[in-house]
Amino acid sequence: MTSAPALPRRCTFASHDWSVLARCWHPVAIASEITPDRPHAAQLLDQDLVLYRSDAGVTVAADLCVHRGAPLSMGTMCDGHVTCAYHGYRYDGTGRCRLIPAHPGGPIPSKLTLRVFKSVERYGLIWVQLDASEERPLPEFPEFGAPGFQVFHVPPLDWAASAGRQVESFCDVAHFAFVHPVTFAAKDPVVPRYDVAPTPAGVHAEFVSQVGNISDPSAASQVWRRVYDLHLPFTAHLTVHFPHGGRFAILNASCAVSARKTRVFAVIAREFDHDQPIAEAIAFQQRVYGEDQRIVERQNPEDLPIDLDEEVHVRADRTSVEYRRQLAKLGLGREFTA
Numbered sequence: 001m002t003s004a005p006a007l008p009r010r011c012t013f014a015s016h017d018w019s020v021l022a023r024c025w026h027p028v029a030i031a032s033e034i035t036p037d038r039p040h041a042a043q044l045l046d047q048d049l050v051l052y053r054s055d056a057g058v059t060v061a062a063d064l065c066v067h068r069g070a071p072l073s074m075g076t077m078c079d080g081h082v083t084c085a086y087h088g089y090r091y092d093g094t095g096r097c098r099l100i101p102a103h104p105g106g107p108i109p110s111k112l113t114l115r116v117f118k119s120v121e122r123y124g125l126i127w128v129q130l131d132a133s134e135e136r137p138l139p140e141f142p143e144f145g146a147p148g149f150q151v152f153h154v155p156p157l158d159w160a161a162s163a164g165r166q167v168e169s170f171c172d173v174a175h176f177a178f179v180h181p182v183t184f185a186a187k188d189p190v191v192p193r194y195d196v197a198p199t200p201a202g203v204h205a206e207f208v209s210q211v212g213n214i215s216d217p218s219a220a221s222q223v224w225r226r227v228y229d230l231h232l233p234f235t236a237h238l239t240v241h242f243p244h245g246g247r248f249a250i251l252n253a254s255c256a257v258s259a260r261k262t263r264v265f266a267v268i269a270r271e272f273d274h275d276q277p278i279a280e281a282i283a284f285q286q287r288v289y290g291e292d293q294r295i296v297e298r299q300n301p302e303d304l305p306i307d308l309d310e311e312v313h314v315r316a317d318r319t320s321v322e323y324r325r326q327l328a329k330l331g332l333g334r335e336f337t338a
């Protein structure tokens with residue numbers, strides 16, 4: 001099924017780091033966007049992908065027809081087969097060619113088989129492992145499908161930034177008062193002491209604070225608890241425990257499109273506000289993410305420095321320090337992008 005992974009053309013990652021990242025799971029699309037009507041293009045770690053849905057489910061393959069190299073995402077779907085726009089060859093859900101229109105009924109060379117990657121549908125997303133030589137667990141999202149939670153997806157967000165910088169910003173607790181003063185932050189920028197620990201998947205952090213302007217004034221306590229679970233390399237799960245007892249969870253699952261481009265998939269599960277229109281909740285998340293994007297797209301260097309000597313860290317940065325340590329342990333180099 002999966003051939004030895006070759007570095008993509010025009011790869012923007014250092015080759016060793018690309019190999020490390022290729023062994024991990026990454027999200028590449030919202031599952032409901034992959035319909036039987038048309039193939040879908042995506043990109044992960046500079047690898048062009050085509051996704052298509054047949055009776056066998058969703059297939060993820062290199063976006064390249066092995067006949068003459070046309071992108072299959074330019075093609076169409078015919079009878080559950082992805083059909084090339086150039087000479088009309090048709091490929092089934094396993095990637096095997098089933099029809100050469102120029103020679104119907106004739107032999108089909110076995111080499112006419114697409115490079116198919118290991119994929120799975122989970123949390124309404126399609127996840128891909130470009131190098132499936134090792135079994136790896138997917139991130140956990142316990143609120144997804146749990147009783148009492150309403151779930152929805154924010155449309156994919158495209159950032160001109162590295163995935164490491166994006167994920168680190170998602171877990172940064174010291175920027176709220178400066179980047180999100182209107183949307184949700186308290187005015188007080190002080191970061192109380194908080195706990196951070198490594199886990200088998202990445203990093204666990206628990207942060208308790210007052211968060212001002214959307215706290216419920218009728219609640220007995222104005223204390224918010226934010227629990228972060230980072231799953232290497234680029235997924236972070238956050239549960240916010242609101243003062244009134246309700247929980248709000250986000251899976252921030254980032255697709256490293258290239259070393260400089262990131263597509264963020266945000267899946268939301270909320271235990272309250274079920275009568276609030278989902279479009280309103282999505283607009284709020286887009287606004288908050290936009291506030292982060294403005295900063296992160298301008299960070300320099302664009303890569304997340306893995307070497308802790310390269311930037312300055314204070315106590316408030318404990319989560320990002322541990323995140324960088326864990327990325328180094330995963331095998332990424334001092335600079336994990338080119």
Ligand code: FES
Nearest residue numbers: 065067068084087
């Ligand atoms: S290039 Fe795809 S059918 Fe010829």
Ligand SMILES: [Fe+2]
Nearest residue numbers: 169170179292
């Ligand atoms: Fe933020």
